[in-house]
Amino acid sequence: MPELPEVETVRLGLDKWVVARQISRVAVLHPRPVRRHVAGPDDFAAALVGRTVLGARRRGKFLWLPLDGGDALLAHLGMSGQMLLSPVDLPAQRHLRVRFEFIDDGPQLRFVDQRMFGGLSISPGGAELPAEIAHIAPDPLEPRFDGEEFVAAVRRRRTGIKRALLDQTLVSGVGNIYADEALWRTKLHGERRTDTLTRPVVRRLLGHVQDVLTEAIRDGGTSFDALYVNVNGESGYFETSLAAYGRADEPCHRCGTLIRREPFANRSSFSCPKCQPRPLAIVR
Secondary structure, eight states: OOOHHHHHHHHHHHHHHTTTOBEEEEEESOSGGGTTOTTOHHHHHHHHTTOBBOOOEEETTEEEEEBTTSOEEEEEOTTTEEEEEEOTTSOOOTTEEEEEEETTOOOEEEEEESSOOOEEEEETTOSSSOGGGTTSOOOTTSTTOOHHHHHHHHHHOOSBHHHHHTOTTTOSSOOHHHHHHHHHHHTOOTTSBGGGSOHHHHHHHHHHHHHHHHHHHHTTOOOSSTTOBOTTSOBOOGGGGOSSTTOTTSBOTTTOOBOEEEEETTEEEEEOTTTSOOOSSOOO
16 A cells, blocks of 8 residues: 555645646546545536645645635545546546546546545545544644654553554554664564653654655655556656565665564564564563
8 A cells, every 4th residue: 555655756746737727527437436425426526627726735645635615635545546647638547437637628637546445535624634534643744743742652552663653543654664664774673562662762763754754755655566656657766775674585784684574464564683673572
């Protein structure tokens, strides 16, 4: 699933190419991506025609486009969703689900989603912050993110530190890839108990989280397959900078020990056995 850097890369593209444009037509080619719009696909399309996009914003893994009138078009990419800018004469992509046309007859915005876990919805009055995602914590790169509150909240928990990083009520946008990378940089195993970590250690971890997210955005995110692309269909290249994630049985860049792969919540965690020793006590 795309994490914060991949979603931010898409947001930057939308901010450049879609903001200040007025929607002239919306075609919903499959109902599932707009399933949360109770009134149905036709009403979803009609409600957007004539609206002007005022911005492109993000919290964690969610995107939204503030619209004139105070509403917002809210988007989640799911496992395979793509927001693509496409010339009007480009044939429909194989998994095209929703198409937005604009009165300037410029490039269309197309929502393409092979697996259809993603979705689009209209958030009434959600231009500033959609109510549907207000419960999600700010992400580490938001100006309103409170680092000291995060440090205190982590230390109040009694869980593994990786689980805390993935807890969207504590901090949003950090997924499996960037949690592993930040933990490697901090020399922490993901099962280290949060209540045993000192404030300086948690602060250092947070700094590495922010650094790795920033670096990944600079590189356009991490693209492990063709499904993770920016609005122009281009893949990111942060994969070449990964130190832990996906590098099982390859040497640690720091000490040369082979990176290990361990099961984690129906996924995998990657760490260095020497730099990130597994704790004796594990909290589930």
